[in-house]
Amino acid sequence: xxxxxxxxxxxxxxxxTSCSNNTKEATNPSGxxxxxxxxKLSLDVKKFTLNNGLRVLIVENHRxxxxxxxxxxxxxxxxxxxxxxxxxxxxxxxxxxxAKKYGPGKFDxxxxxxxxxxxxxxxxxxxxxxxxxxxxTIDTIIDLEADRMENLLLEKVAFDKERDVVLEERKxxxxxxxxxxxxxxxxxxxxxxxxxGLSVIGSVEDLLTLNRDQMFDFFKKFYTPDNAIIVVVGNVxxxxxxxxxxxxxxxxxxxxxxxxxxKKEKDNDSLYVAKPKWGKHFKYHGNSKNAIFMMAYRGExxxxxxxxxxxxxxxxxxxxxxxxxxxxxxxxxxPLLNKISVSNYNLxxxxxxxxxxxxxxxxxxxxxxxxxxxxxxxxxxxxxxxRGVQKTKxxxxxxxxxxxxxxxxxxxxxxxxxxxxxxYKYYEKELEIYDSITxxxxxxxxxxxFSGNQQVFVSVWDRHKKVKGN
Amino acid sequence: xxxxxxISCLVFSMPSFSAKYxxxxxxxxxxxxxxxxxxxDERFPTYALSVYFADGALSDSAGEKGMTSAMFNLLTSxxxxxxxxxxxxxxxxxxxxYGPNTTxxxxxxxxxxxxxxxxxxxxxxCHLFQDATFPKKEISKEKKRALEGIKNMVDSxxxxxxxxxxxxxxxxxxxxxxxxGKMKDVRGITQNRLSxxxxxxxxxxxKRIYIAGPKEVLNLERVIAEDCKWTGKGSYVRKTEYxxxxxxxxxxxxxxxxxxxxxxQVRIGxxxxxxxxxxxxxxxxxxxxxxxxxxxxxxxxxxVKRGLTYTVGAFAAGQKGYGRAGISTFTKNETIGxxxxxxxxxxxxxxxxxxxxHEFERSRGSLSxxxxxxxxxxxxxxxxxxxxxxxxxxxxxxxxxQERVNKMxxxxxxxxxxxxxxxxxxxxxxxxxxxxxxxxxxxxxxxRIVSYKNFL
Numbered sequence: 001x002x003x004x005x006x007x008x009x010x011x012x013x014x015x016x017t018s019c020s021n022n023t024k025e026a027t028n029p030s031g032x033x034x035x036x037x038x039x040k041l042s043l044d045v046k047k048f049t050l051n052n053g054l055r056v057l058i059v060e061n062h063r064x065x066x067x068x069x070x071x072x073x074x075x076x077x078x079x080x081x082x083x084x085x086x087x088x089x090x091x092x093x094x095x096x097x098x099a100k101k102y103g104p105g106k107f108d109x110x111x112x113x114x115x116x117x118x119x120x121x122x123x124x125x126x127x128x129x130x131x132x133x134x135x136x137t138i139d140t141i142i143d144l145e146a147d148r149m150e151n152l153l154l155e156k157v158a159f160d161k162e163r164d165v166v167l168e169e170r171k172x173x174x175x176x177x178x179x180x181x182x183x184x185x186x187x188x189x190x191x192x193x194x195x196x197g198l199s200v201i202g203s204v205e206d207l208l209t210l211n212r213d214q215m216f217d218f219f220k221k222f223y224t225p226d227n228a229i230i231v232v233v234g235n236v237x238x239x240x241x242x243x244x245x246x247x248x249x250x251x252x253x254x255x256x257x258x259x260x261x262x263k264k265e266k267d268n269d270s271l272y273v274a275k276p277k278w279g280k281h282f283k284y285h286g287n288s289k290n291a292i293f294m295m296a297y298r299g300e301x302x303x304x305x306x307x308x309x310x311x312x313x314x315x316x317x318x319x320x321x322x323x324x325x326x327x328x329x330x331x332x333x334x335p336l337l338n339k340i341s342v343s344n345y346n347l348x349x350x351x352x353x354x355x356x357x358x359x360x361x362x363x364x365x366x367x368x369x370x371x372x373x374x375x376x377x378x379x380x381x382x383x384x385x386x387r388g389v390q391k392t393k394x395x396x397x398x399x400x401x402x403x404x405x406x407x408x409x410x411x412x413x414x415x416x417x418x419x420x421x422x423x424y425k426y427y428e429k430e431l432e433i434y435d436s437i438t439x440x441x442x443x444x445x446x447x448x449x450f451s452g453n454q455q456v457f458v459s460v461w462d463r464h465k466k467v468k469g470n
Numbered sequence: 471x472x473x474x475x476x477i478s479c480l481v482f483s484m485p486s487f488s489a490k491y492x493x494x495x496x497x498x499x500x501x502x503x504x505x506x507x508x509x510x511d512e513r514f515p516t517y518a519l520s521v522y523f524a525d526g527a528l529s530d531s532a533g534e535k536g537m538t539s540a541m542f543n544l545l546t547s548x549x550x551x552x553x554x555x556x557x558x559x560x561x562x563x564x565x566x567x568y569g570p571n572t573t574x575x576x577x578x579x580x581x582x583x584x585x586x587x588x589x590x591x592x593x594x595x596c597h598l599f600q601d602a603t604f605p606k607k608e609i610s611k612e613k614k615r616a617l618e619g620i621k622n623m624v625d626s627x628x629x630x631x632x633x634x635x636x637x638x639x640x641x642x643x644x645x646x647x648x649x650x651g652k653m654k655d656v657r658g659i660t661q662n663r664l665s666x667x668x669x670x671x672x673x674x675x676x677k678r679i680y681i682a683g684p685k686e687v688l689n690l691e692r693v694i695a696e697d698c699k700w701t702g703k704g705s706y707v708r709k710t711e712y713x714x715x716x717x718x719x720x721x722x723x724x725x726x727x728x729x730x731x732x733x734x735q736v737r738i739g740x741x742x743x744x745x746x747x748x749x750x751x752x753x754x755x756x757x758x759x760x761x762x763x764x765x766x767x768x769x770x771x772x773x774v775k776r777g778l779t780y781t782v783g784a785f786a787a788g789q790k791g792y793g794r795a796g797i798s799t800f801t802k803n804e805t806i807g808x809x810x811x812x813x814x815x816x817x818x819x820x821x822x823x824x825x826x827x828h829e830f831e832r833s834r835g836s837l838s839x840x841x842x843x844x845x846x847x848x849x850x851x852x853x854x855x856x857x858x859x860x861x862x863x864x865x866x867x868x869x870x871x872q873e874r875v876n877k878m879x880x881x882x883x884x885x886x887x888x889x890x891x892x893x894x895x896x897x898x899x900x901x902x903x904x905x906x907x908x909x910x911x912x913x914x915x916x917x918r919i920v921s922y923k924n925f926l
Contacts, residue, residue, distance in 0.1 A: 112764065331555065
């Protein structure tokens with residue numbers, strides 16, 4: 001998660017400055033990242049803030065007659081309350097169902113008839129809308145986005161139809177997918193009693209009872225200019241885009257003091273202190289013929305130094321077929337697993353570090369769980385070395401070059417960094433942090449993560465009993 | 471009305487000519503008599519390389535199905551000098567991406583990473599091609615893993631539906647069998663067979679190299695010649711002869727049963743014979759109109775108006791020797807009848823020309839306007855050139871795409887949707903609960919029922 005907010009920046013800059021010396025400086029001969037963090041990056045982002053608080057980032061790229069337009073809203077699943085889980089995601093669907101000027105069916109029609117594409121996604125911390133469009137449509141896109149931010153219709157008929165669609169999506173992604181079910185339950189067990197312990201897709205009960213008025217209230221609260229960031233990357237003229245945005249969004253009202261107070265309340269760190277039932281094994285029935293599992297540990301919120309170290313740690317232990325756990329359990333003489341990976345998921349207010357995998361059919365689940373727990377006691381001294389740290393840094397570099405090959409990748413990176421750190425340039429700091437992380441530090445953090453018995457084990461298997469509600 | 475006019479204005483204000491984006495950056499070269507296509511891209515210090523082999527899973531004879539795919543996938547399992555661990559550690563240290571893709575007609579092996587590491591990376595890849603030994607112990611482990619993977623497909627109804635649909639709808643053609651084989655085939659993978667397959671691809675099959683990246687990537691010429699030892703000598707190109715598959719006169723309904731499924735996966739489509747898939751732009755537009763994006767006919771009818779599904783898509787496209795058409799969606803068990811009925815009536819309406827002009831204009835605008843996006847990511851651009859070479863079409867086909875689409879008419883769409891997607895010609899595969907049989911029989915009469923296990 002974090003990695004998409006960090007090294008991505010480096011690549012982005014290198015990409016946009018194309019023939020500058022920066023590119024050359026990055027290519028040292030040793031196969032190491034070396035001094036990558038000290039590059040003088042010169043990303044040409046034009047940043048504006050309107051009087052109503054709307055932030056706008058624009059990058060001109062005239063290579064092709066196209067652009068990408070992203071809107072980041074500072075609202076996600078964690079802002080929901082009991083009884084309204086899934087409201088943010090459901091609202092995301094409804095944002096495509098018509099507004100005052102551009103009524104039902106118009107939004108998609110205008111975008112697609114011009115060769116563009118549009119979609120959106122919702123996480124616990126944010127909701128993001130995006131369009132990839134031919135250049136000549138820039139004014140129209142600005143108008144469409146302003147219209148739906150100000151005057152969403154939320155028509156009852158469309159609302160009811162879309163409820164069915166969301167329920168089908170839920171079934172597809174989580175109920176009928178063992179992996180989806182595993183992830184959902186791991187998150188709920190790790191963050192029980194906190195906003196992250198609810199689900200972004202929502203519970204079936206809440207989705208069935210959520211009404212239009214509740215959603216409209218949610219919309220009014222959070223879809224305000226001071227709660228949004230617009231990012232435009234591509235073949236546009238920044239000054240023209242800015243004047244058009246001012247014209248269309250300039251008169252929108254910012255959040256009221258009451259809503260600001262509500263958000264502040266929801267941002268209170270104490271709400272996110274989780275007390276998982278450490279040492280427990282939670283079992284869920286699913287279709288998987290082989291047991292799949294996640295062993296989860298306390299993680300870190302976005303932006304802490306430890307979170308960056310854990311990015312490197314997760315990669316060394318479980319990314320790629322040369323990683324420590326892959327070699328230990330998948331490629332050993334008598335493999336116990338078919339698959340394994342390690343992830344570091346940093347949310348805005350908390351985080352989770354987890355090992356996930358699929359057992360071989362003859363591997364005993366409980367026995368493997370104990371084996372893995374024992375292994376974590378020694379992995380830090382056995383599995384982490386200079387080569388692994390350097391390999392990870394090299395991999396990060398390459399993967400982020402891959403992420404910014406198009407305007408959408410660039411827009412996503414700048415917008416995310418601005419949203420989470422309040423400054424799109426924060427990647428420079430992140431880069432310095434990654435660069436400064438040593439093998440000793442990774443070992444130290446590894447020991448902290450795996451010390452004690454502070455883990456939650458969740459498994460899904462077709463041999464687990466089916467219990468009502470899961 | 472005002473909006474419709476507005477849409478039309480936007481659509482028609484698009485450029486009416488097709489720019490040849492990046493065409494001046496493409497160079498064709500000869501390396502030791504081997505054809506090389508290079509797109510120069512100096513924006514990033516990275517490269518993407520793909521080795522094209524002009525044969526694929528069709529080279530696998532009856533007793534060795536899945537062998538080509540297995541051979542390419544197991545190249546990294548060990549050589550005389552290096553273990554699997556050494557190989558993966560070495561390649562991953564550079565942050566390199568690498569791996570094969572096998573289709574029925576051709577295979578590719580792709581490599582990518584930082585240009586500064588391209589020579590050691592490619593040397594290692596060449597070493598695999600020249601020296602892979604497919605160690606028995608590694609092969610045994612991977613076979614077990616593959617078997618468990620296939621067995622566990624029951625956990626992924628979408629993937630299972632794709633697999634069953636391919637086999638059922640392409641029945642009678644050489645293309646229905648899964649590229650990676652079935653469980654019985656996996657058991658037949660041996661070190662000896664893998665080695666023979668590798669030798670065949672190294673020595674006999676025609677190869678072509680596709681590269682995107684800055685000028686430094688041309689330094690790979692020596693590596694390809696000296697380490698891979700690939701030249702223009704390999705000349706075999708897969709050709710397939712088959713009897714044309716006759717269209718059915720009534721839609722064939724097949725229920726693939728998966729116990730306790732609470733959602734029905736639906737695939738509707740058919741095999742396209744030679745003569746049916748060559749008008750690629752027209753097929754693209756028909757697919758777009760029927761099931762492309764959020765505004766397609768089926769998306770509007772199934773999702774927006776009725777909330778029957780979360781998603782629906784349609785495709786019709788050709789490879790070199792065959793083509794496929796398909797509609798893909800899912801719905802809850804209770805609404806399977808309604809979903810199929812609406813799908814059928816939507817197709818019928820299009821065939822009858824019962825759709826407003828603006829819907830046609832929207833689809834045409836969508837396909838035509840998306841043209842520049844095909845050139846945004848250089849590796850994707852390269853893949854398009856590779857495909858055109860594979861089917862033997864000139865690169866100009868890519869650049870003329872927009873112009874050709876802009877000339878298409880609504881009558882052509884009605885005609886081609888009828889020809890390709892006409893309901894009576896389709897094989898309709900529903901993967902779901904055995905309980906669906908009752909609804910389907912009531913609606914369609916004859917229903918063929920098979921267990922999902924037949925496709926593993």
